[in-house]
Amino acid sequence: MTSSDYQELLLYVTKFDEAYSHKWVQRYSSYFLMSQALDLNNSVEQRCAARIRAKILKDQFKFNLALYTARTHSSKLHTEPATNPTQLSDNLLKWVKKLLVRQGQFSYANIANIFVQQTQQQTYKEFKQSLRKYLKFSVTQPQIIQLIDGKLASKIDCLYVEQEAQALKSNLLLRTCNRAIDFLIMETKNKPSDLFIQLISQGNPLSFVLLLVKLILICPSAQVHLEKRVTDLLEYYKDLPESKGQWLLNFLDILNVALAIYAGTVQYNLIDNVPEVTKLNDDIYLKECRIFSLSQI
Incomplete structure (x- = not known):
């Protein structure tokens, strides 16, 4: 693009990078x-x-994560070490394993x-009851x-009670998931939700x-709203010193890794390198598996 609007966007990005270059929020x-x-x-x-610029940054993160994950477990094949794209230090691999442990x-x-599939024929009231059980799973x-x-x-339970007798529709599913995200992160732009504070304090x-x-x-489709609420969260905490906000950075980095795995175009698989007998011990099995990144076809 060569339009003035695109140039204004580039100027916005440049100003943002300059304003926050010394801050973790950048x-x-x-x-x-x-x-x-x-x-x-x-x-x-x-x-x-x-949107294009954001996608470039997301794709770069996914690529760097995939490269780091693969090279961490194949150091003999690569003399040049890959850079960890998060602030989770070398424990990143441990978190990735935990995210992937359920196969x-x-x-x-x-x-x-x-x-x-099981909730397609449910009424909206039944769906809300099922949603609670689903969120508690594992x-x-x-x-x-x-x-x-x-x-x-x-x-x-208080959401859209006037529609509880109706069958669940896709638009109602989206609205409900968006509101659940609000409850979990920020219900308004003024401050994080009580649930966020309580959950993060665990x-x-x-x-x-x-x-x-x-x-x-x-x-x-609710990922768009999730990212919007994360932006609100960043705006709220942007002046928090990094030394006092490690708990927040851990949450953000783990969220980025999770979205790269579950909502991205990079697929992570566990590749076995151990005999069948080793699998009897889950801890040993997990440690002796190699994690590689594979592009989805």
């Missing part, structure tokens, strides 16, 4: 760009340019597909289960991120 500029792409006050050209019929993607922390059954469930951002991933897996 590492998550793709979210701010997506916010620009969704802003109806911007011209069509500006929104398109912002086959109990994978998060497969459970999401089963949930979608959650082991009692505190998080209590929050899902308590505050989150009570908020979801000290396990991976479990929190997986709640968001579950929503995206049953309604991929």
